[in-house]
Amino acid sequence: MTFGKYNNYTTIIHRLDSRIKLIALISFFVILFLPYGTGYMNLVFYGIALILLFILSIISKASFISLFRSLKGIWVMVLFLLIISLLFANSNSGDIAFSIYELDIYYSTIINVSFVLLRLIAILTASNIFSSTTKPMDMTYALEWFFYPLKLIKIPIHKFAMAISLALRFVPTITMECQRVIKAQASRGVDYNQGRLKEKFKALTSMIIPLFISSFMKSGELADAMEARGYDPDSKRTRYKVYHFGLKDVIAILILVIILAFFITACCFKFDLFSYLGVDLPKLS
Amino acid sequence: MSIKFEKVNYTYDIGLPSEKVALRDISHIFSDHCFTALIGKTGSGKSTLLQHLNALILPTSGKISIGSYIIDFSLEYKDGKVDERKMKRKRKKKLKDIKSLRKKVGIVFQFPEYQLFEETVLKDVMFGPKNFGKSEEEAKKVSYEALKQVDLDSSYYERSPFELSGGEKRRVAIAGILALEPDVLVLDEPTVGLDADGEKNFLNLIKDIYSRGTSIILSTHNMDLVLKYAENALLLEDGKIVLADRPHVLFKNEELLKRSVLRKPKVLEFADELIKKGLPLNVENIFDIPSLAKEIDRCKR
Ligand SMILES: Nc1ncnc2c1ncn2[C@@H]1O[C@H](COP(=O)(O)OP(=O)(O)OP(=O)(O)O)[C@@H](O)[C@H]1O
Ligand SMILES: [Mg+2]
Numbered sequence: 001m002t003f004g005k006y007n008n009y010t011t012i013i014h015r016l017d018s019r020i021k022l023i024a025l026i027s028f029f030v031i032l033f034l035p036y037g038t039g040y041m042n043l044v045f046y047g048i049a050l051i052l053l054f055i056l057s058i059i060s061k062a063s064f065i066s067l068f069r070s071l072k073g074i075w076v077m078v079l080f081l082l083i084i085s086l087l088f089a090n091s092n093s094g095d096i097a098f099s100i101y102e103l104d105i106y107y108s109t110i111i112n113v114s115f116v117l118l119r120l121i122a123i124l125t126a127s128n129i130f131s132s133t134t135k136p137m138d139m140t141y142a143l144e145w146f147f148y149p150l151k152l153i154k155i156p157i158h159k160f161a162m163a164i165s166l167a168l169r170f171v172p173t174i175t176m177e178c179q180r181v182i183k184a185q186a187s188r189g190v191d192y193n194q195g196r197l198k199e200k201f202k203a204l205t206s207m208i209i210p211l212f213i214s215s216f217m218k219s220g221e222l223a224d225a226m227e228a229r230g231y232d233p234d235s236k237r238t239r240y241k242v243y244h245f246g247l248k249d250v251i252a253i254l255i256l257v258i259i260l261a262f263f264i265t266a267c268c269f270k271f272d273l274f275s276y277l278g279v280d281l282p283k284l285s
Numbered sequence: 286m287s288i289k290f291e292k293v294n295y296t297y298d299i300g301l302p303s304e305k306v307a308l309r310d311i312s313h314i315f316s317d318h319c320f321t322a323l324i325g326k327t328g329s330g331k332s333t334l335l336q337h338l339n340a341l342i343l344p345t346s347g348k349i350s351i352g353s354y355i356i357d358f359s360l361e362y363k364d365g366k367v368d369e370r371k372m373k374r375k376r377k378k379k380l381k382d383i384k385s386l387r388k389k390v391g392i393v394f395q396f397p398e399y400q401l402f403e404e405t406v407l408k409d410v411m412f413g414p415k416n417f418g419k420s421e422e423e424a425k426k427v428s429y430e431a432l433k434q435v436d437l438d439s440s441y442y443e444r445s446p447f448e449l450s451g452g453e454k455r456r457v458a459i460a461g462i463l464a465l466e467p468d469v470l471v472l473d474e475p476t477v478g479l480d481a482d483g484e485k486n487f488l489n490l491i492k493d494i495y496s497r498g499t500s501i502i503l504s505t506h507n508m509d510l511v512l513k514y515a516e517n518a519l520l521l522e523d524g525k526i527v528l529a530d531r532p533h534v535l536f537k538n539e540e541l542l543k544r545s546v547l548r549k550p551k552v553l554e555f556a557d558e559l560i561k562k563g564l565p566l567n568v569e570n571i572f573d574i575p576s577l578a579k580e581i582d583r584c585k586r
Contacts, residue, residue: 177399183341184400187392188461189384189416206412209402213447 007132013060017249018138019145021130024256028053028126031263032119037270039111039284044273045266046118052259053125062132067125074120081116085109095282108284136168141239158237166222174215181210286352286389286468286500288315288338291359293347295333295524307333309524311347315469315502320495322511322532323504325521326545331473331504332395334521338471338502339390340383346372352468354386388417391467395474397458401446406437409446410460417465424464431464432457434494436486452483459487463494470494472503476510488514512536512550513573520545533569552577 013021028049036045057064086109096104131139144161151157182192190203274281295308307330315321323331336342337349340356348359361371394400403409410431414424432442435456441449446457455478462470472491476484492514495501505511511518511532518535520528522545528535535541536549549557552574556566564584571577 180394181400183336184392184394184397186341187339187387187394188400188413188465189387191384191416206402210399213402214399 005132006135007061007063009061009133011060011133012248013056013129014133015248016133016252017243017245018134018142019243020249020252020256021134022139022142022146024252025126025130027256027260029123031260032122034263034267035270036263036266037272038274039108039115040274040281041266041270041272042115043111043118045263046115046122049263050118050122050125053122053129056129057125060129060133062125062129067128071121071124074117077120078113078117081113082109085112094284097282106284107282111284137165140165140168141243156233159233162233170215170218173218174211177214178207178211181207181214184210287317288352288390288469289348289350290314290337291348291350293337293344293349295330295337295342296345297333299345307524308337308344311524311526313519313526313529315500318498318500319517320501320515321503321517321519322515323502323519323521324506324508324511324535324545324547329521329545330524331521333524335392335471335473335502335504338469339387339392340380341392343376343380351386352389354389356380384417388465389467390469390471391462391465392471393459393462393473393475395477396455397462398451398454400458400461401454404445405443406432406446406449406457407442409457410464413461413465427464427466428460431460434463434490435460436490452479455479455483467499469500469502472501474504474506476505476507508536508548509550509552509573512553512571537568556580 031049032046034045036042056062057067086103086105094106094108097107097110098105134142140161143164144157147155147157147160185203185206186192188206190206192200192203192207195203290311290313293308293311294306297303297305297307311334323334325331333342337344338351340349340351343356344358346358346360349356358372358375361368361375363371401409403412407425407428410428411421411424414427415421419427432439437453437456437460441453441457446454449457459475470491475491476487479487488510491501491503495514515532518528518530518532519526520535520541527545528538528541536553541547542549552571553568556568556571556577559581560566560568564581566580566584570580
């Protein structure tokens with residue numbers, strides 16, 4: 001299973017209203033970008049958010065394996081971040097953690113890199129939960145709902161929503177088509193991995209042009225099929241699935257509000273737990 | 286060139302919820318100059334098997350020898366169990382010179398018209414030969430030859446392939462493979478979507494190519510075709526070979542036919558009726574309508 005692909009379980013998170021899930025996703029992004037005072041407090045709160053997200057992951061049976069697989073590439077990024085902040089960061093002040101030869105590594109650098117990392121993992125986890133528990137159709141429904149106000153200034157939201165859901169619907173189809181074309185061209189001696197630049201370019205066109213052609217053909221056929229069944233883009237839409245706000249949705253909103261309130265309060269008061277407890281931590285600046 | 290399958294297994298999407306065993310323990314030899322038809326229900330694994338023939342799909346386990354080219358993923362055992370580590374190492378090794386294999390075995394996929402992309406028909410047919418190292422001139426020569434074989438008039442050569450009808454596109458695509466002059470021609474349900482005339486011409490072309498020394502391996506749901514042209518029928522059922530023999534042997538086996546929802550060819554049904562009526566026909570001599578007529582004639586004498 002690839003990262004963020006919808007998985008067909010029926011956990012409580014799957015059954016939640018997609019609009020709530022979308023709000024929750026955005027809330028978590030906000031939480032992850034709020035400042036909570038000192039670098040240490042940032043770490044603590046991002047850690048808490050991450051733990052919450054892990055719990056949600058387990059509840060929603062979102063695949064950890066695919067998540068970790070997608071995290072594999074992160075090590076390169078950590079290294080990159082480290083080097084960048086070592087070379088350029090003007091935050092190189094405060095206590096020195098250790099030195100490698102002539103190079104001083106500050107605690108502040110380590111903290112900075114680690115909370116960027118935490119943030120990244122948390123964002124990936126949150127998106128993974130959202131997309132593996134929400135059907136593409138429901139996602140577009142949520143988007144459409146939130147953009148509803150734009151309708152007042154005559155922007156055809158439902159057309160955009162339809163376009164998005166069709167695009168999502170065709171991702172697997174086009175992936176399959178792509179594999180088919182690759183195989184067909186491989187039989188004609190195309191090697192996608194070897195060869196000089198010019199040959200590679202040719203190999204790429206031999207894949208892309210047939211893909212475009214068949215996509216155009218498919219979309220034409222789809223448009224015809226929709227019209228033949230009486231689809232009129234301007235008429236009022238009804239829904240196949242009508243969403244009822246249930247008890248679980250209310251509870252979910254309550255929990256979400258509590259979590260948000262907790263983090264926002266923490267952000268406002270910038271309470272420094274460590275100095276309160278009298279723990280002596282290395283200075284950051 | 287003969288192709289040998291030894292205990293080949295193939296599973297799609299290993300380790301995922303959609304995991305699906307498509308081939309089970311396939312052992313078979315496609316002999317040097319053969320005309321083999323793969324038959325079986327939809328989903329029985331025909332297309333999967335065909336794609337093994339030029340390493341578009343590599344077996345999960347098992348060994349395939351295509352002429353002198355060998356893909357060896359046969360199972361390694363240690364203490365009576367499969368040695369996973371050794372298997373992993375085997376699969377990691379990169380296949381050498383896969384292009385030379387693809388040159389010998391050409392595959393025409395179902396709906397090959399989707400592989401066209403060049404500006405002109407001629408250029409598209411030349412694309413394959415040029416990939417395999419032919420010069421512009423040589424490529425042009427074999428392409429003309431191939432286009433002539435598929436009955437495309439020279440007025441088409443400079444037209445864009447996208448302006449053609451479905452059947453014409455198909456012919457261009459097939460010419461694209463023929464121009465590679467493969468030793469083995471593999472076709473996946475080649476007659477689907479052709480009109481009656483197109484189908485007849487196409488089958489005659491295949492027969493022609495076969496008689497010139499190229500092996501033909503194709504999958505089909507058309508039993509008349511199997512009886513008339515194929516020397517060997519390979520019946521697949523849920524990824525296993527349940528029969529590999531002459532078509533006549535298959536069509537005699539009522540139980541197998543029923544199980545795989547196959548229809549006997551019309552000529553054989555007709556012959557059966559005649560036999561019931563007391564005509565001592567020899568079914569083995571019947572391949573199509575002319576041969577049936579000949580057999581009836583023989584009985585009357
Ligand atoms: N890309 C794929 N991913 C996962 N499973 C697949 C894939 N391709 C085929 N399968 C499965 O493998 C099995 C064999 O498929 P295959 O295409 O070989 O059947 P077939 O005999 O060619 O059928 P048909 O007569 O319809 O062409 C089927 O059950 C199919 O669902
Ligand atoms: Mg098939």
